[in-house]
Amino acid sequence: MAAATFPAEVWDGDSGSRDSDDGRSAGPSFLDWDRMIAEMQAVQRSNQGIDPDNVLNTVGVLATISGLSVVERGNAAAHRTIITFDEMDLDTIDGSAAATDACWGSQALYTFPEGHIVFLGAHMLFPIGDLEATTGGGAGLSDTATLEMGVGSTSRVNASDFDLSTTGTDQNIVPVQAGIVLAAGASDAAESSQATAALFLNGSAAAVVAYLNLCGATDTTDHGVTADVLKVSGTLNLIWSMQGDD
Secondary structure, eight states, X not given: OOOOOOOTTTSSSOBTTEETTTEEOSXXXXXXXXXXXXXXXXXHHHHTTOOTTOGGXXXXXXOOOTTEEEEEEEOSSOEEEXXXXXXXXXXXXXXXXXXXXXXXXXXXXXXXXXXXXXXXXXXXXXXXXXXXXXXXXXXXXXXXXXXXXXXXXXXXXXXXXXXXXXXXXXXXXXXXXXXXXXETTEESSXXXXXXXXXXXXXXXXXXXXEEEEXXXXXXXXXXXXXXXXXXXXXXXXXXXXXXXXO
């Protein structure tokens, strides 16, 4: 078994009552317990592939937004980042020219460590009823809007189309889930999408960011002129590896 990786300041054999160079200077005390806990935490971080002394083994940073949480799993070779949405707000707005521009919304979710990132797989799931318009009624999102959602390395902006896949980087991490239909302002089915091929992104100059993107899919009636908020609940699983940095 490979030796565990420890932060340099933890695994030096010392504590407040113990000196590794001169031998034990006092009987065990709470200081030794503090040291033992720190060493156990270091083992746990190492088992998750988290090493604060080595950028190759670090994890990313979750966006600070209500309703968003993350759990990190894996090791130094491959990470699983599990993002949970609990009524996270995704702001939506109608396109600039309603006749040609779809409604849209975008929210940064997670910033990866700076370097070359490989996505090995990804999966997104929104259970039935867990996408819900706040205003609805057609003033904002239509109660029967048809939407597309995906996760990309760029943020969706106003565009003259009704297709999230037109700009590939808007849905290159998790491919577009098309045909999300609202019924009475909420999703009427479980919406799921998964990545089926590896994706290589160069984040050595600027760290890769994962964005949740949305656009209207069918016509100009998906959204009115009033800005709205889509309440998002579900999960996003990202399986990725850090290859190195320039």
